[in-house]
Amino acid sequence: MTDKTVITMPSITAAIKAQRFLRARGTACEIQRAAKVSKAGCTHVIIVNGDAKSTVRMLRENGLKYGIVIQDANE
Amino acid sequence: MNNIINFDNAATTFPKPPEVRAAMMHALNKCGGNAGRGGHKLSIMTSEAVFDSRQTAADFFGAQPENVIFTLNCTHALNLAIQGIIPRGGHVIISSMEHNSVARVVYALRKQGVSASIADVSPDDSVTISNFKRLIKRNTAAIVCTAASNVTGQILPFREIGRLCSENGICFILDGAQGCGILDIDLERDNINILCTAGHKGLYGPPGTGMLISDGSFTLRPLIQGGTGSSSMDLEQPDFLPDSLESGTLNTCGIIALKKGIDFVRKKTCREIYRHEDELCRLFISQLKDCDKVKIYRTQGVKYAPIVSFTIEGEAPEETAAKLSKYGFCLRAGLHCAPLAHKAMGTEEGTVRFAPSVFNNRAQVIRLCNIVKSL
Incomplete structure (x- = not known):
């Protein structure tokens, strides 16, 4: 079992900006299309391995936009 | 080409x-x-x-x-x-x-x-x-x-x-x-x-x-x-x-x-590109400064981007541009979609515009000026 954190992003631009920001700080993450259409419709997400509290804090503290944070357990 | x-x-x-x-x-x-x-x-x-x-x-x-x-x-x-x-x-x-x-x-x-x-x-x-x-x-x-x-x-x-x-x-x-x-x-x-x-x-x-x-x-x-x-x-x-x-x-x-x-x-760098193109504009102006029939629209003391507007006495700007085109030189004539500027300058008939890029050189400018003088 690997814990993953899925963070929805308002746009592909925000997703790539966040991904590059996180990777530059040693946090591995991937961009994917959200598996399910959310209330807002189609969206991109970034997926971070493990508990992403510190990742989310980094995004928030540096003014990077993100949407909903979903803790997700995947095999 | x-x-x-x-x-x-x-x-x-x-x-x-x-x-x-x-x-x-x-x-x-x-x-x-x-x-x-x-x-x-x-x-x-x-x-x-x-x-x-x-x-x-x-x-x-x-x-x-x-x-x-x-x-x-x-x-x-x-x-x-x-x-x-x-x-x-x-x-x-x-x-x-x-x-x-x-x-x-x-x-x-x-x-x-x-x-x-x-x-x-x-x-x-x-x-x-x-x-x-x-x-x-x-x-x-x-x-x-x-x-x-x-x-x-x-x-x-x-x-x-x-x-x-x-x-x-x-x-x-x-x-x-x-x-x-x-x-x-x-x-x-x-x-x-x-x-x-x-x-x-x-x-x-x-x-x-x-x-x-x-x-x-x-x-x-x-x-x-x-x-x-x-x-x-x-x-x-x-x-x-x-x-x-x-x-x-x-x-x-x-x-x-x-x-x-x-x-x-x-x-x-912008500075180097500006320097090169500005030098070509200065060359263009210096080559034509003694040519009485050429009027150049520049004022001393004003800072310019690398663009020079000019006209030839007794000739419509479009005519000048058409003649230069026959020699392979591409210059735009007319109002340049800026009628306010031409009104302010008193050039309602338009001008011919010389606008070099980083790829132009001195020899090309001198050749152009020689043709302008000969028109």
């Missing part, structure tokens, strides 16, 4: 740097996804390449990548900016040197309850600044001015005008069509709220590219609504940049190649 020498680079630069052409071909061959429109590899790869261009432009002009909006050209960007900012009942100030991409937009808005004033551009910058200052009203929503005239090349005191706007809480929209790639322009340092520019002129990108770059302090109403690949369930247009102003499929090939154009300029 070997006989073609382009001195119409103020309209669009040609030739393009080899890396721009190669990037265009690479994008056509490899970046075939629709940016922001899917999760598959092709779409993500294309989105990343578009983001690279956004980041490059943002770094070059002192902005955030999400505040770089890709447009078709500078006119498109100016329409988004002017129509998106000025409310009904609002007031806008433009300069007397504006291109129709500003003047016509403002004229159309006047029919919709927007009032407009024109600030005369003087050879003396302090006079120009005070001309803008005295036109400011309580409802002035924006000042729009060009960084450099596309007719004479005169560089406007845009940094001081930016400061004036900042002190008065007015949105400053700069038309950078003739300034970007030549002048060092930075949104934050120069108090520019919105920079509109072409990608295909001094930034050496392909035609069909332009940018609106915002500092994020003023919200723009979108002119076009539609698909953005984001918030698709919501029938309201997204309210965040760049999506709010970028509906529909992007010109990905052009945008990806534009990055290489900006890289080219950054590597050469």
